[in-house]
Amino acid sequence: MSSTPNPTLAAPSGAANRRFSSFLATRPRLRLALFLTAPLTWLVGVYIVALAALLVSALWTVDSFTGEINRSLTLDNLKEVVTDALYRTVTLRTLFVAAAVTVIDVALALPIAFFMAKVASPRLRRALVVAVLTPLWASYLVKAFAWRSLLSEGGLLDWILGPFGIHSPGYGLTAVIMTQAYIWLPYVILPIYAGMDRVPGSLLEAAGDLGAPSALTIRTVVLPLALPAVIAGTIFSFSLTMGDYITVNIVGGANQMLGNLVYTNVGAANNLPLAAAIALIPIVIMLGYLALVRRTGALDNL
Amino acid sequence: MKKAIQTRRLAGLAVAITSCLVLAACGSGSDDGSSTSAPDKLGKKEGQVSILAWPGYVEDGSNDPDADWVSDFEKQTGCKVTSKVYGTSDEAFNLAKSGDYDVIAASGDLTLRMIAAKQAAEVNTDLVPNYGAVFDFLKNQPWNTVDGKNYGVPHGYGANLLMYNADVVKPAPDSWNVVFDKGSAYKGKVTAYDSPIYIADAAMYLMATQPDLKITNPYALDQKQLDAAVKLLKEQRVNIGEYWSDYLKAAQAFKTGNTVVGTTWQVIANTIDKANIKVTVPKEGVTGWNDTWMISAKAKNPNCAYAWLNHIEDPKTNAQATEYFGESPNSQEACDYASEGFCETYHAGDKSYSDKIWYWRTPIAKCLDGRTDVKCTDYAEWTKAWTEIKG
Amino acid sequence: MTLSPLTRGILLGFTGMVLLLMYTPLLVVVINSFNPDPSMTWPPEGFTGEWWRKAYHSAGARDAVLTSVQVAIVSTLISLILGTLMAFALQRFDFFGKHSVNLLVILPIALPGIVTGIALNNAFRGIMGINLSIYTVIVAHATFCIVTVFNNVIARLRRMGGNFEEASADLGAGLWTTFRLVTFPQLRSALLAGGLLAFALSFDEIIVTTFTAGSGVTTLPIWILNNLFRPNQAPVVAVVAVVLILVSIIPIWIAQRIAGEAENIR
Numbered sequence: 023m024s025s026t027p028n029p030t031l032a033a034p035s036g037a038a039n040r041r042f043s044s045f046l047a048t049r050p051r052l053r054l055a056l057f058l059t060a061p062l063t064w065l066v067g068v069y070i071v072a073l074a075a076l077l078v079s080a081l082w083t084v085d086s087f088t089g090e091i092n093r094s095l096t097l098d099n100l101k102e103v104v105t106d107a108l109y110r111t112v113t114l115r116t117l118f119v120a121a122a123v124t125v126i127d128v129a130l131a132l133p134i135a136f137f138m139a140k141v142a143s144p145r146l147r148r149a150l151v152v153a154v155l156t157p158l159w160a161s162y163l164v165k166a167f168a169w170r171s172l173l174s175e176g177g178l179l180d181w182i183l184g185p186f187g188i189h190s191p192g193y194g195l196t197a198v199i200m201t202q203a204y205i206w207l208p209y210v211i212l213p214i215y216a217g218m219d220r221v222p223g224s225l226l227e228a229a230g231d232l233g234a235p236s237a238l239t240i241r242t243v244v245l246p247l248a249l250p251a252v253i254a255g256t257i258f259s260f261s262l263t264m265g266d267y268i269t270v271n272i273v274g275g276a277n278q279m280l281g282n283l284v285y286t287n288v289g290a291a292n293n294l295p296l297a298a299a300i301a302l303i304p305i306v307i308m309l310g311y312l313a314l315v316r317r318t319g320a321l322d323n324l
Numbered sequence: 325m326k327k328a329i330q331t332r333r334l335a336g337l338a339v340a341i342t343s344c345l346v347l348a349a350c351g352s353g354s355d356d357g358s359s360t361s362a363p364d365k366l367g368k369k370e371g372q373v374s375i376l377a378w379p380g381y382v383e384d385g386s387n388d389p390d391a392d393w394v395s396d397f398e399k400q401t402g403c404k405v406t407s408k409v410y411g412t413s414d415e416a417f418n419l420a421k422s423g424d425y426d427v428i429a430a431s432g433d434l435t436l437r438m439i440a441a442k443q444a445a446e447v448n449t450d451l452v453p454n455y456g457a458v459f460d461f462l463k464n465q466p467w468n469t470v471d472g473k474n475y476g477v478p479h480g481y482g483a484n485l486l487m488y489n490a491d492v493v494k495p496a497p498d499s500w501n502v503v504f505d506k507g508s509a510y511k512g513k514v515t516a517y518d519s520p521i522y523i524a525d526a527a528m529y530l531m532a533t534q535p536d537l538k539i540t541n542p543y544a545l546d547q548k549q550l551d552a553a554v555k556l557l558k559e560q561r562v563n564i565g566e567y568w569s570d571y572l573k574a575a576q577a578f579k580t581g582n583t584v585v586g587t588t589w590q591v592i593a594n595t596i597d598k599a600n601i602k603v604t605v606p607k608e609g610v611t612g613w614n615d616t617w618m619i620s621a622k623a624k625n626p627n628c629a630y631a632w633l634n635h636i637e638d639p640k641t642n643a644q645a646t647e648y649f650g651e652s653p654n655s656q657e658a659c660d661y662a663s664e665g666f667c668e669t670y671h672a673g674d675k676s677y678s679d680k681i682w683y684w685r686t687p688i689a690k691c692l693d694g695r696t697d698v699k700c701t702d703y704a705e706w707t708k709a710w711t712e713i714k715g
Numbered sequence: 716m717t718l719s720p721l722t723r724g725i726l727l728g729f730t731g732m733v734l735l736l737m738y739t740p741l742l743v744v745v746i747n748s749f750n751p752d753p754s755m756t757w758p759p760e761g762f763t764g765e766w767w768r769k770a771y772h773s774a775g776a777r778d779a780v781l782t783s784v785q786v787a788i789v790s791t792l793i794s795l796i797l798g799t800l801m802a803f804a805l806q807r808f809d810f811f812g813k814h815s816v817n818l819l820v821i822l823p824i825a826l827p828g829i830v831t832g833i834a835l836n837n838a839f840r841g842i843m844g845i846n847l848s849i850y851t852v853i854v855a856h857a858t859f860c861i862v863t864v865f866n867n868v869i870a871r872l873r874r875m876g877g878n879f880e881e882a883s884a885d886l887g888a889g890l891w892t893t894f895r896l897v898t899f900p901q902l903r904s905a906l907l908a909g910g911l912l913a914f915a916l917s918f919d920e921i922i923v924t925t926f927t928a929g930s931g932v933t934t935l936p937i938w939i940l941n942n943l944f945r946p947n948q949a950p951v952v953a954v955v956a957v958v959l960i961l962v963s964i965i966p967i968w969i970a971q972r973i974a975g976e977a978e979n980i981r
Contacts, residue, residue, distance in 0.1 A: 043889035050808065057804035058816075061797040061861065065819050069831075069858050072838035073822075076830075079837065084704075090441070108712050130733055137726040141718065148971050150730070152964065157737050158915050159963035160744060163939045164956040167755070167949070168740040170573075171747065174580040177757045178743060192512070193566050193582065204740065207733075212912075220870075236718050257825055265827020265922065272573070276564040278714050281829050286711060288833050292418050293704065301830045308825050312818065374930050379944040386775030387942055387951075406931035409941050424846055424930050570944045575754040595754060595947070 073305075080298035091294070099299035109283070113303055116280040119199055120263040126203040127210040127259045128252060135211055136244065139218035140226070151215070154208050162205055166272045169201040173273060193275035201273050202263045209262065210255035217251020218244065253315045260311065264304050280304055362448035362474075366627050373628035375407040376419055377429035378615070380649040381479070382407040393644050397635045403628035412519060412569065413684075414707075417441075423622035426629040429479060431613045432467035433521050433684040437703070438618060440688075444475045445619045451630050452477055454637035457655040461675050466692075467685060468616045476616035477633055480642070482651035482670065483612035483681050484517060484525065485603045487578060487588035500529045500606045502585050504556055507563040515577060515586030516560070518567035520703065520710035521684055524611050525587065526553040526560075528682055532608040541693035542611065543685040550701045550709065557713045567714070571595070590670055591650020605680060612681035613651075646670075741960060748953040755949055770954035779938035780955075786849065786934055787917040790856035794913045795906060797857070798864025806872040823859040831859060832926035839927065847929035855927040856920060860913035867909030868902060875901050911970050935959075 046053055081095040103109050138150045157165070170193075172178045179190040191197055221244055229239040245252075267281030278286075280303060287297035375382050382405065385392030394405050408425070410416040413434040420428050420443055430438060438444040449455045455477050462478040469475065488497055493510065504526070507514050516522055527542035530552055539549050565583050568574040575595045577583035593603045617636055619629045635641055639657035646653040647662050652672040659667035671677040685692055691700040701709075718726075743757075748766055750759040770776060801820055805813060823831055835855050839845055879901070883893040921936035928937060939955070942948040 039891065040887075040889050043891070046890060047884065054804055054808045054810060057800045057808070061801040061804075061820075062816065064797055065823075065858070065861070068835070068838070068854060069823055070819070071842065072834040073826075073830075075838055075842055076834040108715065111715060133726055134730045134733055137730045141723055141726055150734075151971055152967050153734055154737075155915075155967050156960060156964055157741060158919065160741055160956045160960045161936055161939050161952075162919050162921060163936060163943065164744055164952060165740055167572075167943065168743045168747075170576065171743055171755055171757055172740060174576065174757060175582050176580055178739070181758070204737070207737065216870075236722065257821075261825050261827055265829045267829060268921065271569075275566045276561065276714060278711070281827065283711060284829050284833065286414075286707065288418070292414060292421075293707075294833070294837065297833060301833065304827045305830060308827070312821070312825060316818075376930070379941055386778065387773060387948060388769065389772050408930040409944070411944065422840060422847070572754055572943050572949050576756055579752075579754055579756045 076298045076301065079295050080302060082295040084293050084295055099296050100302070102296070103299045103303065109300065109303070112278060112280055112283055115195070115277065116264055116304075117307070119195060119202070119279065120260050122199045123202045123206065123263045124210075124256045124259045126199070127207050128214075128256060130203075130207060131211040131214050131255060132252070135214035135218050135248075136240070138211075138215050139221075140223070140244075154211050154215075158208050163268065165205055166201055166269045169197070169204065170273050173197050173200075193273050195274065195277055197273040197275070198270050198277065198279075201269050202266065203259075205269070206259045206262050209258040213254045213258070214248060214251050217248045217254070220251075221247045250318050253318055257311070257315070261308055264307065362446040363451070363626065364448065366451055366630055369401055369403055369627045369631060370625035371402055371628070372404045372406070373427060373625045373632050374425045375405060375427045375429075375632065376416060376425040377407060377409060377427075378431075378649070379409040379411075381409075381429050381645060383645070383648060391644070391648050393635075393641045397632065397641075401628065401631045401635070403625070403631055405632070413521075414519075420620060423620065425620055426623040426625045427632050428618045428620060429615055430476070430618050431615050431684050433613075433686050433703075435467045435475065435616050435618065436470070436686040436688065439470050439475050443621050445621045445623060445626070446473045447476055447619055447633070449474055449477060452634045452637055454634050454639070457639060457657045458637065459655060459673055459675075461678055462614065462654055465614070465683075467614060467683060476618040477637055478654045479615040479617055479636065480646035480649070480651040480653055481612060481614040481678070481681070481683070482589055482591075483605065483610045484587050485590060485593075485610060486606050487586060487593060487601065487603045489578065489581065489584040490600045490602050492581075492584040496602070497585070497604065498607055500525070500608050501533075503563075503587075504529055504560055505533075507560055507585075510585050511563045512565045513582065513584040514560070514563045514565060515574065515583040516564060516567055517587045518569040520706040521611075522587070523550070523553050523557065523706050523709065524682065524684070524687075526556045528611060529608050530556065541691075542682050543687045544691040544693035544695065544700050545687065546691070546695075546698040546700055550705065554709050554713060558715075561713055561715065589650060594650060594669070605677075609680050609682060612683050614681075614683040615651075744953050744956050747950060748957050750950060753947040753950060755953065766950040766954050770951045770958070773951060773955075775933070775938060775942075776935075776951070776955050779933050779935045780959075782849070782933060783918050783935040786852050786856060787914045790853045790860055790917045791910050791913045793853070793857035794860035794864050795910055798861045798909060798913075799868050799902070799906070801861065802865050802868035802872055806869050807877070820862050820865050824862045828920070828922035829926075831855070832923040835923065836926040847927060847932075849929070849932045851927045851929065852924055852932060852934065855923050856917040859920075859923065860916055863912040863916065864906070864909035867905040867912075871902055871905035907970055911967070 079091075080099055081097065083092045083094075083096060083098065084090070085092060138147050142150060173190045173193065175190070175192070177190060183189070225243055226239055229243050230236070234242070265281050267279060267285045270277055270279050270282060280300065284297045284300050287293045287300060382394060383391040384394035384405065398404055408419065410419060413431050416428065416430065417434055417437055419425065420438060421441065428438070435444070458478055462481070464474070468478065486497065486500060486503070488502065490496065492513075493502060502510070503514050503516065517525070524542040527539055527545055527549065530537055530549070531539045531542065534552065537549050537552055539545065545553060566573075566577065568577070571589060571592045574583070574588060574592050578588075578592070578601055579596055579598065588603060590603065593601065617633050619626065619633070623629050636645065637654070639653075639655055640661045642653045642655065643658040643661035646658070647666055652670040653659065653662060653667070656673055659672055667673065687701060687703050687706055689699050689702045691698065746759055747755040749762050749764070751761045751763040751765070752759065801816075805817060835851070835858075836847075839847060839851050845851070879897050880893050883897045888896070919936060921940065924934055924937060928934065933941070935955075939952050942952050
C-alpha cells in the first residue's frame with residue numbers, strides 16, 4: 023500500500039488547515055474531546071437519562087383507575103417484585119429458557135464458525151456468510167409464525183418425524199427454546215466466526231508442526247483465542263431471549279416470561295412503576311453477566 | 325480498580341437521577357384542564373385527524389385494496405387520516421393518554437376508564453346526523469353514557485362465544501363447564517382469551533353454578549368473589565393449551581387440532597369454515613364487546629373528529645367496517661349494505677340476543693351492580709390476578 | 716494444523732445440516748405464500764397466486780418497507796459516525812473512565828429490548844415532552860446500533876496500529892488528508908460490515924420500535940404485526956417476507972465481495 027500523501031491533493035487544504043492540524047497534533051486532550059463529545063453526549067443524553075428515569079419511576083405508584091402517576095417515593099413495587107413468588111417463578115423460567123437457547127446456539131455455532139473460518143475455501147466461505155446472513159432478513163415475526171406452523175399438530179415436523187415415532191413437542195417452553203435458538207443463531211455464528219477468523223493461521227500451523235493433533239490444537243489454541251468471541255455471541259442470544267415477549271406468545275402455549283410481565287404492566291395495566299421494578303430483574307442479571315465476562319475481553323467482540 | 329469503576333458508575337447514575345428529580349418531570353406528565361363540555365356547533369375542519377383503533381376499523385385500502393372507507397372520507401371532508409392500531413384495550417388506554425389522538429375506538433372495558441381519567445370529551449350527538457339510525461338498545465348505555473352525558477357513538481358489537489371441535493368434544497356442549505369443571509377431559513387443548521377481562525367469563529359461570537357467591541354482575545366482584553373466580557381460573561390453567569388474543573392464532577389452533585374447545589369470536593368461526601368446528605351460546609350466557617367511538621379531551625382536530633364520527637356511523641361505512649372485522653353493525657340500515665346473510669350470522673339488531681351478552685365493562689372499586697356495603701375489586705387487581713393465574 | 720478428510724467431512728456435513736435446518740422454516744414461509752388457507756395451516760390445501768397479487772397491490776406494505784429503509788439508513792449513518800468516533804477515542808487514547816464508557820456503548824444492546832423500549836418511551840414522552848414520531852424511532856435505533864459499528868471499527872484499528880498515520884503526518888499531511896487517504900481506506904470494510912449489521916438490526920427491530928413509534932409511523936415489522944391481526948392478511952405477510960429474503964441477498968453479496976476484496980488487498 024502506498025500511503026504517501028499526494029502533495030497535489032494535500033495542497034488545496036491550505037495553510038490554515040495545516041496550522042489547525044499541527045495545533046491539534048500537539049493537544050491529545052483536545053483531540054480526545056473532539057472524538058468523545060458527540061457519541062458520549064448521545065449515549066448519556068438519550069440512554070442513561072432514560073434508564074435513570076426508569077429506575078426512579080420504579081419507586082412511584084400509579085392510581086389504578088385514572089392511570090395518574092403518584093410521585094411520592096415508596097419501596098412497595100420493589101418489595102413486591104422481590105417477595106412475590108410469581109416473579110421468582112417467572113424469572114427462573116426465563117433464565118432457564120435463555121440459558122438453554124444460549125447453550126444450543128453456541129453448540130451449533132462453534133463447528134460452523136470454525137468450518138467457515140479455518141476450513142472452507144474463500145469462495146465457499148463467502149457463500150456461507152451470505153447463507154447465514156440471509157435468514158436475518160425474513161422478519162422475526164414471520165419466522166416465529168413459521169415455527170408455529172412447523173410445530174402444530176400434523177405440521178411439517180409431525181409429517182417428517184411422525185414415521186420415526188417422534189412427535190412435535192407442541193406449544194410450550196420446548197417450542198420457545200427451539201424457536202428462539204433458531205431466530206438468534208445468526209447473531210451467535212457471526213461474532214464467533216469473526217473471532218475465529220482473527221486467530222492467525224500461522225499459529226495453527228505452528229501447533230501442527232510441533233506435532234499437536236488437530237483436536238488438541240482446537241482445544242488448546244483455537245478455543246481459548248476464540249473464547250471472547252463466543253462470550254460475545256452469548257450476550258446476544260442471552261439478552262435477546264431474556265427480553266422477548268412475542269415468541270412466547272406465538273409458540274409458548276400458556277407460559278409467560280419476564281418480558282410478558284413487563285409488557286402486561288406497562289402496555290396493558292398501564293403500571294409503569296411496577297413494570298420498571300420488574301425490568302430491574304433483567305437489568306441486574308445482564309449487568310451481573312457483563313461484570314462476570316468483562317475480564318475475558320468479550321465486550322470487545324460484540 | 326474494578327470497585328473504583330463501579331463506584332464511579334454509581335456516582336454517575338446518582339447524578340443522572342438527581343438531575344432528573346430536580347427537573348421533576350420524569351415519567352409521563354399529565355396535563356389536565358381541557359374542557360369536557362360538548363360543542364354546540366362545528367367550526368372549520370382542520371384538514372387532518374388522528375385515529376386510534378382496533379385493527380380493521382380504519383382501513384384505507386393500503387393493506388387490502390378491497391377494504392377502503394378512508395379515502396372517500398378524506399376526499400369529501402379534506403381531513404387527512406393518520407391512524408394507529410392497538411392489540412388490547414389496555415394498550416389503547418396508554419396510547420390515548422398521550423394526547424396524540426383525536427378519535428379513539430374503545431371497547432366497554434376502556435370507555436369508563438377514559439371518562440374517569442378525563443381523557444374523553446362529551447359528545448353532542450346532534451352533530452352526528454347518522455347517529456339517528458343506530459339501534460336504540462345501543463344508545464345511552466352505561467358504557468357510553470355517564471351521569472346523562474354522552475361520551476361517544478356506537479360502532480358494533482359481538483360476543484365471546486364457545487367454539488368446539490365436534491369430532492372430539494362429545495356430546496355437543498351447552499355449558500361453559502367444558503372449559504371449567506369438565507375441562508380436564510381436554511387437557512392441553514383448551515383455550516381462553518388472554519386478558520384480565522376474561523376473569524368476567526369465570527365470574528359469569530360462577531353466577532350460574534355457585535349461587536351462594538351472590539354474583540349479580542360479572543364485572544362487579546368483591547374480594548371473596550374475585551378469589552373464587554381466580555381459583556376457578558387457576559384450576560383451568562392446568563388444562564389450557566394456550567391463551568389467545570389475536571385471531572390468526574386462535575383460527576390456526578382450532579384448524580390444526582392443537583385446540584379443541586374454548587372462547588372464540590364469530591369471525592374466527594367464519595375464517596375456519598370447517599364443518600366439525602362449531603360455535604354456540606352456552607346456557608350461562610356470554611361476555612362480549614360493544615365498541616364506542618370517542619373523542620379525546622385533548623383533541624387537536626375536534627371538527628375533523630366529528631366528521632369522522634359521522635362518517636363511521638354512516639350505514640354503508642358501518643356495514644363495510646363491521647363486516648371486515650366480523651361483528652354486528654350498529655343499525656338496521658347498515659344491514660341493507662352488508663352482504664347476504666351477514667346480519668343474520670351476527671344476530672344484528674336482535675335485542676334478545678344482545679341482552680344475553682354481558683358487555684365488557686371496566687371493573688371499578690365502586691361496585692357496578694349498585695352494592696354500597698362492599699368495595700369491589702378494580703381493574704388493577706384483576707390484572708395482577710391475571711398474571712398470577714397464568715403463573 | 717491439518718484436519719483429516721473425515722473431520723473435514725463431518726464439519727461440512729454438520730454445517731450443511733444446520734443450514735438445512737435454518738432454511739426449512741423459510742421454505743414453510745414460501746409455501747404458505749401460495750397456500751389458499753388464510754390461516755396458513757399445514758398441509759397446504761392447494762395453490763394460489765392470490766396473495767402475491769394482493770401483496771403486489773398493497774400500498775401499505777410498500778410504504779412500510781420504505782419507512783423501514785429510511786429509518787434504517789438514517790440510524791445506520793448516525794451510528795457509523797458516532798461508533799467510529801467512539802472507537803477512535805477508546806482505541807487511540809487512554810483516559811479516566813475508559814472502561815465505563817466502553818460498557819456504556821454495549822449497554823443498549825446488552826439490556827433486553829423491552830427495557831430499552833419502555834425507558835426511551837418514558838424519556839421521550841415524560842421527560843423531554845416530545846411526541847413520538849419517526850425521529851424518535853431513529854434516535855432509538857441509532858442508540859443500539861452504535862455498538863455494531865464501534866466493535867467492527869475498534870477491532871480494525873487495533874490490527875492497523877498507527878504507523879501509517881504517523882508516517883503520513885511525518886510527511887506533512889494534515890489530519891484530514893491523513894484520514895481521507897490513509898485511515899479511511901483501511902477502515903472501509905470494517906465500516907461496511909458494521910453498517911450492514913446495524914442496518915439489519917434496525918430493519919427487523921420490533922420491540923423497541925413498538926414503544927418509540929408515533930401514530931402513523933409504520934415500519935415493516937409493525938406493519939407485519941398489524942397485518943397478522945387483520946382478517947385474511949397473514950399470507951400477504953408471508954409474500955412480503957419471501958420478497959425480502961430474495962432482495963436482501965443482493966446487497967449482502969455485494970457487501971461480501973467488497974469486504975472480501977479489501978481483505979485480499981491487505
